[in-house]
Amino acid sequence: MNSLPNSFRSGPDERGHFGMFGGRFVAETLMPLVLDLEKAYADARVDPAFQRDMARYRKDYIGRPSPLYFAERLTEHLRAIAAASGRAGGAKIYLKREELNHTGSHKVNNVLGQILVARRMGKKRIIAETGAGQHGVATATLCARFGLDCVVYMGAVDVARQEPNVIRMEMLGAKVVPVQSGTRTLKDALNEALRDWVTNVHDTFYCIGTVAGPHPYPMMVRDFQAIIGDETRQQMQEAEGRLPDSLIACIGGGSNAMGLFHPFLDESSVEIFGVEAAGHGLDKLHAASLTGGRPGVLHGNRTYLLMDDDGQIQDAHSISAGLDYPGIGPEHSWLHETGRVTYLSATDEEALAAFQLLTRLEGIIPALESAHAIARVIELAPERPKDHLMVVNLSGRGDKDVPQVGDILKGRKT
Amino acid sequence: MTTRIDTRFAELRKQERSAFVTFLMAGDPDPVTSLAIIKALPKAGADIIEIGMPFTDPMADGPVIQAAGRRALNAGMTLTKTLRMIRDFRKDDDSTPIVLMGYYNPIYIYGVETFLDDAKAAGIDGLIVVDLPPEEDSELCIPAMKAGLNFIRLATPTTDDKRLPAVLANTSGFVYYVSITGITGSAAANSAAVGEAVGRIKRHTSLPVCVGFGIRTPDAARGIAERSDGAVVGSALVDVLSGSLDADGKATAETVNMVADLAASLAEGVRSAKGGVKTSG
Structure with missing residues (x-):
């Protein structure tokens, strides 16, 4: 080892x-x-x-601190899903409301x-x-x-x-x-x-x-974004009197994730999940550098990249422009290799579904980027017990995505 | 260890003139034409040939070299094929120094040790890797020196006297002075400022100093050659190559000749310069 x-x-x-x-x-x-x-x-x-x-x-x-919000209806919804499949669980889900910052994101x-x-x-x-x-x-x-x-x-x-x-x-x-x-x-x-x-x-x-x-x-x-994790730590202490049990955030380059994760990296009881964009699927065009790439050198750093056998950088694809990048921050590559953070992915379709779910259940329209994290919460939360405290970084609001998502959904109705 | 680059500069010193250095992209517009152009360059007067290794994300290059890289990649060029092309060139020419220039990722993915073995075997003499500053010397520079390849460093207008020793420390073959802050194909540098910068670099090294970026005409080449040990021309040659292509971007009967003709007139400019290689030792 x-x-x-x-x-x-x-x-x-x-x-x-x-x-x-x-x-x-x-x-x-x-x-x-x-x-x-x-x-x-x-x-x-x-x-x-x-x-x-x-x-x-x-x-x-900016309007900080951003609230740490208990997403009650999302929590209840996922507990009902857990119960329907005979499971007793369903984590308690908190949203770190970075979308409320001035300018609408972290x-x-x-x-x-x-x-x-x-x-x-x-x-x-x-x-x-x-x-x-x-x-x-x-x-x-x-x-x-x-x-x-x-x-x-x-x-x-x-x-x-x-x-x-x-x-x-x-x-x-x-x-x-x-x-x-x-x-x-x-x-x-x-x-x-x-x-x-x-x-x-x-x-x-x-x-x-x-x-x-x-x-x-x-x-x-990372240092400038670590305010997200620092506040989360304090807010969770005030709300629940303890550390969260898991953290989850979407990753393009990975700044919102790094900001949430960094203050908790040495808390071994805290499970940490990053969610990359799987685009059309991991076997098709996607933007999941850790899952589908390997170490290379681009844009000033060595990190995981999507590339071909000649070292030429490949096209990434994600429905979300903010995740549409064939690389990832180098610290994430290291956290991936050391195993401290678990990196998952979500497809365009899963992100779209999560976008609509959060909008309808909580009255919060998330950015398509952040919707990738919600998409994995939908799976992870029902598998965890009810006293499990899960924090999702709601890194941005979805106003900018309304025309694009509106067009996609309209196209499906006709 | 004496490389073809060292030998070439020793010859130029005897002839009391500066070097004419050409740059073209490997595989542009296609591997066959590209080899034919490179074979024509020594006859046209090129003293040293730089060959670009195409890369999808050439961060220090302007639109002309970017397009050249894209044409090469679209024509199926790879680093393996670039090395093969140099091996073919070496069948007829064992004296013209060949320097590969590009970005680190394709070399890193090829594997540094394997790449150095294969590059040496193919007859490559030096490397210029844009995104490897001295701070990253352990990656490729030191292994290349051990393998007997020159690692040619770029010095720029932002490289001040304090930093120059670090930049020159593991440099061999020659120093490539980038005459402007900017990307390839940008506006020409003022030749008086270039002369001053070359003088500054020479106070720190006995290596020849060649100058590139922004040299487009025989006159400009002469001006630079009078104030340095060599003039590097890239974008102007690639521009002519690009202009010779047909509507589909394919080579025409004129492509090789047009590039060789411009090279010959630029070489003329360099050879008409007064002064020449001033480096001792």
Whole structure:
């Protein structure tokens, strides 16, 4: 058996490695910038003034803490399903309401931190990539708030399927650049953002939206998102007087999941589940990098990737633009290999069904991304006892998906 | 260990001139045409040939090289086929240095040790891997040096004097100065600024310094050659190749000649430069 680390929370090492994953695989032009950022972030995280600013904006601008909500009707529904098949169980389900944050998702937690770091570094121009548009909207929002120039790269396919977010970004004063290269989705938006960064090194800060990219991004983004898990821990203590028994979150790059999971990694009693997008199915086009990929190097880090035998990156597919990425954050790859986190997947169809179920039972329209996590809750909760406390990260709201899901459902009726 | 690259620069020093370095993508627009072009380059005056290894996600490349990579991949090019192509080239030419340039993932998936064995056997002399900075030297750079291949590092305008020693530490063959911050095929660099940067790098190394990015014409090539040990031209050659294709993107009877003709005029520009290789030792 592989020797397990004493702590799952001590990574990465000073070179940005989580086990064999992570690192700094970037062009020389960018390397000095990456080192500058590492230093600026190291200074900021121990600066009480930075922490004070973070706390203030989290509370008054984002609206934190986000509630930990007992989803009573979803819980009852799944208990009834358990009972119908002769099981006595049905976990008690809590939703971590990240969709109530300003801008509608967990993305803003990270953007706030990065923009405050960018200001410390004196950067005036912010670039970002976006898939579903949630990270783009969060970035455009904070750039408006702090008077910074903002350019958002978005795959042309995603521009079409997430139009409400494109309009929001433009209203906020951001320039949205539709990316026509490659598969015209999130990975190509990332390539194009890197091309911008390598060209505009002098004044530009790259605000990466997930726990991926060259060190220190995976660590820094995780730290900014860990507020999700920190609050959950405290809120569950207040609600139930103890730790949760399981955590579950959807994963594209994996920032909402990393944020929920990280504070609990060393609590061995807590089961942790990540849910990747299985698209049309794992034997067809999908975006499940851990389940269907293997370790490779892309976008500044070593991690699990979908690729062919020649090392060429393959097209991912998910109904949800935010999960439509052929890679995953390096810390997830490490947590997968060490076995600390169990990675599952949900198909487009399962996510659509879960989207509708949560909407009807709880009056909460989830983002299609978050619906992937709900889809696995539907299976996992009935198998667990009634005193099992399960926390689902409701990472974003589904307003942006209403036109797309509406079209799909209308198409089925006719 | 003396490589073909070392030998070539020693010859150029005797001739008192700078190197003309060409870049084209392996398998662009198809493997057969690509081999024919590469075979024509030494005659056209190329002193060193860089061959791109196609990759789906070329993060440091502009639209021209991106399109070249896509054409090659669509034509079925793989790293295995790229190595085979160089082996075929070596049947007729055992002196022109060949440098493979690209991104790490295809090499990583091929397997570093196997790749180095096969590259050496195919007659490859050096490697340029864009996304392997000195911080990741243990991945490929050190094993490549041990295998007798030159690992050519990119230095850029953001590589300051403090960082240069780290960048140059495990570099061999030559140093590739990227004359602009940006992607391939971008606007040309100011040749005076290039001369200054080359001088700065030379204070830290005795290796030849070649300059690339943004060189498109014989005049520009001459300007760079006068201020460095070599001018690298890529996007301009790929542009001409692309323009020679038919409506379906297939090679025509003109493709090889058009690329070779541009290479010849660029070589002329480099050879007309005053100065030449200034490196000692």
